[in-house]
Amino acid sequence: MELNPVPRLERPDGACELDPEAVWESFCKLLDEALQDAEINPDRINCIGISVQRNSLLLWDKKTSNPRTRVITWQDTRSLDLAKKLNHSFIFRSMKTAGHMLYWMTHQSRFKALASYHFKTALACIRLKYLLNEKPKLIDECRKGLLCYGCLETWLLWRLTGGKTFATDVSCASVTGMYDSFSRKWSRPILASLGIPANILPGVYPSSYYYGTVQNGPLGYSSNPSLSIPITGIIGDAQAATLTENCLSPFQAKLTLGTGMFLNLISGSRALALMNGFYPVIGWASGQAYFDSVPTFEIDSTSSSSESPSSVLSTSRSVHLDNLTYLVEGFYPHAGTLIDWLKSENIFSTYSELEEILYSGDQLGLDEKATRENIFYIPLLRNTLRNHQNTLVDEKLNRKSFYGPDGLVIGLDYSKSADKLLVARVFIESIAFCTKLMLENYRKQTRISPSILYVNGNVARSNWLLQRMSNTIGIPVERRGLEECSCLGAAIVAGVGAGLWPSFFAATDSLHKRLHSEANSLPSVDINDANLNKRNNKSNSHELYRRFMPESSEICISIKKRYHIWSHLRASYLPKTSTGLKLV
Structure with missing residues (x-):
């Protein structure tokens, strides 16, 4: 199967963007080629999993699904000056000082993470703030509930389901810089400090979960819903590669050498807060969900941030996170x-x-x-x-x-x-x-x-x-x-979400015995x-x-x-x- 790279739109000012429609077209072409290479019919597909480059964001119209911005990739550095300004601001320094004091008093890791937190261009939150600053009209539309925010996994999920599912998973949300991996909710302090309306954020769910069925694209069966293929897994590329490498036990280490270098070390069922460039992220989680409990997003142009549903601000209360695994992640952008x-x-x-x-x-x-x-x-x-x-x-x-x-x-x-x-x-x-x-x-x-x-x-x-x-x-x-570890990781979380394997341990064990x-x-x-x-x-x-x-x-x-x-x-x-x- 041939690669279908999406051309990057780069400028001397540090811009690094993608055309959202080109991303969707490349994704659809990839699905077609995968079916042809595997020589199987779509009706033999049990489930679909999605693994994507993390932290590449865009905004789109809630009603029409038309993109309102390009995809701003994690390599975009135009927000560097903004990040420096915010890191040195009085409010943010006060938050970090409070984190140091609370950690000294309680020794809770979440306060240590707050004390070591700083904005950097690789985080989606700082590039979203930069985007809203550059285009003030967008912030007004966001406050009115007219736009949706998402990274690539949310965008592709929205398009695949015909706009019926507006969601992401815990692994992708945890690396955006505005998600609290300890409480597993969108961070209200970070959102407030950046002025980002909470009602544009997707719901956050387990990596292995029923996200809906494919309605659009090469695998769409909108005319016959009974043939629709379920989407049962979403996971970030670095976490997917860690899962594929069978790194499930504490202190195991995986290094992905792609565009950048991502070092992931397993910390187990509890988040570990470190200083000097390491930060806690969620690796993966599974959830027991019924097919009628798919997360949905009701289109309501009159909604406002004050009327946003609670599911927008946190993982759905009806979904329990099983097999929750935390990682510590270090990153260099050069490889x-x-x-x-x-x-x-x-x-x-x-x-x-x-x-x-x-x-x-x-x-x-x-x-x-x-x-x-x-x-x-x-x-x-x-x-x-x-x-x-x-x-x-x-x-x-x-x-x-x-x-x-x-x-x-x-x-x-x-x-x-x-x-x-x-x-x-x-x-x-x-x-x-x-x-x-x-x-x-x-x-x-x-x-x-x-x-x-x-x-x-x-x-x-x-x-x-x-x-x-x-x-x-x-x-x-x-x-x-193992080739294409991120793809295999997506297959693992989708298989667990569809009940093909009872756990991630069983899935990776089966995979490695075979390969x-x-x-x-x-x-x-x-x-x-x-x-x-x-x-x-x-x-x-x-x-x-x-x-x-x-x-x-x-x-x-x-x-x-x-x-x-x-x-x-x-x-x-x-x-x-x-x-x-x-x-x-």
Whole structure:
């Protein structure tokens, strides 16, 4: 089955949008192709599950279902200045201070989460606030109850059911920044601080749940409701991949390497609040629901925020959450974007060619050269690059540098063909370095280290990257023989919601028993001696740090710190010899 990517609409100001109708058309085409490839008739389909890119939002007309905005993706950074302003506002700082005090008094995790909360562009809530600020007419229509808000899962569900179901699931809601994962309700304090009307928000339900039947699209049977296919599962892509990897027990860890890097660690049946970039999210939940209890949204143009039904503000009281599982999530926005940039620069054309380039660098001693000449790739936000491009490097020191897709390359001018091999190398190894930082952050706060890291996603195809990652983080890294983990996760929650499996444990156990025999020849990395060498030369690492001296500014201090860490990590794995790959 061929991919049907939706073209992104990008602008220099940080905009990254999608056409909502193009998303729907691509979705319908995907359904058609899936049926053709599987060679089955629609009447053989028991149920449907949806897994989507999270936090990509839009507004649409409640009566006509016509989009009123484009889909603003999680990569859109136009709200960065707004996020900074709100984070430094008196009201928000007062909320965080109250969170610190309440946590000190009660030691409840929910107050610790409030104390560590901050707005960032990846959250749907801050981009929704930016959208409403930019288009004041929309806020008036929202207050009058004329518009619906939703991310991609809500939009596709609305279109599939012909506007009869206005809902999302707990996994997708928990990452929007305006949902309280502890009380499992939309957060009234956050909504009030942002001025977002509550009546535009969808109802929140379990991941495995009866959401209605397909009425539109290739599988729609509006003329014969008895043939309608039920939609029994919705889950976010990162959580779906975690579920597929059979990470169901506390302290198991999964890393998805797609467009960005999503590190998920299981915390069990209770939410765990951490600081410094980690936040609690809901992984999945199931609910016992009858087919006549589908969440519906009555179209009433006269409704207002004060008249919004209680189901809009919280999970329906009639639905009990079973098998509720919480995750801790860490995030870096740089992974697949690096691969795309290398390909656009004609450094490679296929993944196999990229692997050859990376392994050839081992023979050419490029690690030693990169360390000797202080060559690194340091990821940065696009807005940071745009706003500080004149202060990142001190030109007086004559340091070579150039800008990558989401960061700064130090020590190269990208003029020689040999430099292209180095560029590919330092780009890919930065993914391993970012993984190390996230795991170290988690370990310092919890004093717990996962025994193995499961990886998936398109970028995880690289055996060289997984070997480098294992050497860097000091634990085995395993890639199982599973393709399209998010799709399989959607199938799992849909199957549980339809009663095909009694639990998520039963579903994943059945899945892995079936697929492991088919995938036993795919490689995974298992490095027994991958603990980092603590005897590396710290004075040499400090020298690398000292020689990179950007001009004084807040962002440059961060760059210098990151550069120092990168130097330290590379020095730690250079003395090691690769133990190769094992076959599962």
